[in-house]
Amino acid sequence: MPNKNKKAWSRLPDSRGYFGPYGGRYVPETLMAALEELEKAARAARRDKNFRKTLDGYLRNFAGRPTPLTDARRLAKLLGVRRLLLKREDLLHTGAHKINNTLGQALLAMRMGKQRIIAETGAGQHGVATATVCALFGLECDVYMGQEDIERQALNVFRMRLLGARVIPVKAGSRTLKDAVNEAIRDWVTHVENTHYIIGSVIGPHPYPAMVRDFQSVIGKETAAQMKRAGLSDPDYLVACVGGGSNSIGLFYPYLGSKSRMIGVEAAGEGLHTARHAATLSLGKTGVLHGSKSEVLQDGDGQIRLAHSISAGLDYPGVGPEHAYLKKTGRVSYVAATDKEALLGVKALSENEGIIPALEPAHAIGYLLKHRSLFKKSDSLVVCLSGRGDKDVEQISKMTGTKSEARNPCLAGRQAKQGSKFK
Amino acid sequence: MNRIDKKFLELRRKNEKALIVYLAAGDPSLAKTGELVLALEKEGVDLIELGVPFSDPLADGPVIQEASGRALKKHTTLKKILACVAALRKKTQIPILLMSYLNPLLRYGLPALARDAKKSGVDGFIVPDLPPEEGRQVASLMRGRGVHEVFLLAPTSPPKRIRLAARASRGFIYYVSLTGVTGIRRKLSAEIGRKLKGIRRESRLPVCVGFGISTPDQARKVASVSDGVIVGSAVVKALAAHPSMGAAEFSRRFVRPLVRAGKGEGR
Numbered sequence: 001m002p003n004k005n006k007k008a009w010s011r012l013p014d015s016r017g018y019f020g021p022y023g024g025r026y027v028p029e030t031l032m033a034a035l036e037e038l039e040k041a042a043r044a045a046r047r048d049k050n051f052r053k054t055l056d057g058y059l060r061n062f063a064g065r066p067t068p069l070t071d072a073r074r075l076a077k078l079l080g081v082r083r084l085l086l087k088r089e090d091l092l093h094t095g096a097h098k099i100n101n102t103l104g105q106a107l108l109a110m111r112m113g114k115q116r117i118i119a120e121t122g123a124g125q126h127g128v129a130t131a132t133v134c135a136l137f138g139l140e141c142d143v144y145m146g147q148e149d150i151e152r153q154a155l156n157v158f159r160m161r162l163l164g165a166r167v168i169p170v171k172a173g174s175r176t177l178k179d180a181v182n183e184a185i186r187d188w189v190t191h192v193e194n195t196h197y198i199i200g201s202v203i204g205p206h207p208y209p210a211m212v213r214d215f216q217s218v219i220g221k222e223t224a225a226q227m228k229r230a231g232l233s234d235p236d237y238l239v240a241c242v243g244g245g246s247n248s249i250g251l252f253y254p255y256l257g258s259k260s261r262m263i264g265v266e267a268a269g270e271g272l273h274t275a276r277h278a279a280t281l282s283l284g285k286t287g288v289l290h291g292s293k294s295e296v297l298q299d300g301d302g303q304i305r306l307a308h309s310i311s312a313g314l315d316y317p318g319v320g321p322e323h324a325y326l327k328k329t330g331r332v333s334y335v336a337a338t339d340k341e342a343l344l345g346v347k348a349l350s351e352n353e354g355i356i357p358a359l360e361p362a363h364a365i366g367y368l369l370k371h372r373s374l375f376k377k378s379d380s381l382v383v384c385l386s387g388r389g390d391k392d393v394e395q396i397s398k399m400t401g402t403k404s405e406a407r408n409p410c411l412a413g414r415q416a417k418q419g420s421k422f423k
Numbered sequence: 424m425n426r427i428d429k430k431f432l433e434l435r436r437k438n439e440k441a442l443i444v445y446l447a448a449g450d451p452s453l454a455k456t457g458e459l460v461l462a463l464e465k466e467g468v469d470l471i472e473l474g475v476p477f478s479d480p481l482a483d484g485p486v487i488q489e490a491s492g493r494a495l496k497k498h499t500t501l502k503k504i505l506a507c508v509a510a511l512r513k514k515t516q517i518p519i520l521l522m523s524y525l526n527p528l529l530r531y532g533l534p535a536l537a538r539d540a541k542k543s544g545v546d547g548f549i550v551p552d553l554p555p556e557e558g559r560q561v562a563s564l565m566r567g568r569g570v571h572e573v574f575l576l577a578p579t580s581p582p583k584r585i586r587l588a589a590r591a592s593r594g595f596i597y598y599v600s601l602t603g604v605t606g607i608r609r610k611l612s613a614e615i616g617r618k619l620k621g622i623r624r625e626s627r628l629p630v631c632v633g634f635g636i637s638t639p640d641q642a643r644k645v646a647s648v649s650d651g652v653i654v655g656s657a658v659v660k661a662l663a664a665h666p667s668m669g670a671a672e673f674s675r676r677f678v679r680p681l682v683r684a685g686k687g688e689g690r
Contacts, residue, residue, distance in 0.1 A: 026553060285530075
């Protein structure tokens with residue numbers, strides 16, 4: 001049965017870009033021909049041995065693949081599970097999994113003869129990963145970023161500029177990621193002849209969700225190979241954070257036909273009972289945003305709601321259409337962790353494993369900490385550590401304030417006896 | 424017969440071109456939008472497009488983005504716009520199309536929307552983020568109620584897509600004059616005439632041209648090669664600059680020159 005499943009999952013999306021009822025291509029007519037061209041180019045590249053070899057070379061020798069699979073023993077003990085493995089995408093060049101996709105898309109853009117690249121960015125990680133590959137390949141690079149995010153993420157803005165990219169402030173709408181995507185699409189509509197738009201997540205019109213997934217699925221494929229080499233069987237659970245959903249689908253996709261259970265952790269912000277969250281799959285309704293049909297945070301009139309999360313990378317009112325489908329079919333469970341739980345996740349991983357995670361994957365850790373009781377002693381888990389925390393330390397210190405001096409209740413080992421007090 | 428078809432038949436008989444004006448519904452208020460529709464008709468405008476405001480208008484330039492934002496601040500909703508059209512129908516039979524992004528329509532519910540659009544006297548829909556491939560359901564629901572779904576074509580549309588849009592469209596075909604978003608442009612593309620010939624080979628529907636047309640001179644040029652001229656941002660911008668000007672005076676000052684230029688050509 002798993003084998004049959006595997007085939008069914010790998011056939012998605014269908015020829016029109018649909019995952020069940022989700023996906024498609026809801027864009028202005030001006031872009032339709034470019035999307036058809038991109039779809040063709042992506043398909044040809046996937047079949048081209050030379051392309052795969054080139055990409056593989058850059059992933060290995062530029063980005064730093066394969067990334068380690070770290071056995072987080074102390075955190076496993078704290079959670080009361082047999083094994084917790086961390087897929088260390090945080091160790092990649094530029095500090096997050098985003099570069100898997102930007103390398104692939106930049107190579108594809110060159111294949112199509114496009115000399116100019118545009119991108120949107122929220123926290124700046126995807127912007128930095130795009131600026132990086134553009135510097136590497138000598139491509140012109142414009143990154144759209146909400147004015148508000150520019151102020152919050154000054155360091156990444158500086159990095160992008162240092163890499164030779166132009167960072168264009170977006171002052172329309174809510175001045176955050178959602179508006180940066182709008183503005184990037186407007187730019188693309190205007191300059192589609194010579195420009196490729198590198199979308200940073202598994203969102204947008206077909207073929208983006210499938211193409212970004214394929215570039216990111218190196219995460220899951222590598223994990224499976226590493227576990228096999230270590231003589232380990234498939235994990236009981238795969239866990240990853242979900243904003244647009246690129247790192248999670250990258251980990252999940254190669255396992256869809258397996259028996260592993262999967263948990264996607266969205267950002268609950270200040271709580272699902274408040275209006276300030278980014279839990280699109282938990283609380284959204286079916287709609288169309290940024291070129292595809294999926295679940296969307298919106299009001300009764302179909303206006304898009306503002307998302308909120310402590311982590312800029314999850315602060316998005318939409319989600320990839322494939323995730324919407326995986327939720328609908330029940331193949332993946334989607335849950336949510338609050339800002340506070342994510343902060344506890346940061347502390348727990350930092351203090352127990354010597355790894356400071358980005359706020360995004362800290363949501364996955366935070367969820368596990370809170371829901372330890374759901375897991376059995378015999379369970380093995382793989383968590384995708386999608387990015388490192390350097391970009392977030394200032395915000396974390398702001399959020400935790402003087403409390404960061406206080407002793408953390410989720411320390412294992414040294415204070416293993418306190419573990420039981422943790423809630 | 425749908426009011427749009429009737430209008431184009433009438434124009435064709437008179438050998439005239441259509442002058443279509445876009446208004447961002449609810450900017451500055453729905454009451455004003457209603458007054459403007461009546462005043463525009465008096466000035467000789469042939470069809471009206473009412474923009475349904477959306478939080479994320481990704482095919483629009485700054486002028487319509489801002490108008491959409493102002494309309495949303497006034498709590499303009501699709502439901503209220505339908506009511507506004509229904510009220511207008513007691514006074515005018517000018518063809519009215521709603522131009523809306525897809526999401527507000529989906530939220531309303533498509534079958535209910537088709538029914539209520541018909542009941543309110545809406546004659547058609549233009550949905551800039553709905554290409555014909557994705558628009559089958561919308562188009563067939565609307566067709567069932569005699570409401571036209573107008574699809575768009577762009578300078579980047581290859582012949583295959585021209586055929587697709589030509590087959591799916593009802594009422595007219597909306598040709599986007601440029602690769603870009605809505606807004607005011609100094610120069611028109613020199614390609615428009617040639618592209619329209621390509622479209623005409625595939626369809627007998629009227630072809631109207633929009634995006635970037637703001638001056639009487641541009642309207643005249645576009646009218647000479649098309650069946651109609653659509654003016655949006657220029658009118659919306661002028662309205663934003665003169666929010667308290669009466670509808671009649673506004674139409675006389677800002678729309679009459681466009682009507683004269685756009686309609687004069689065919690005579």
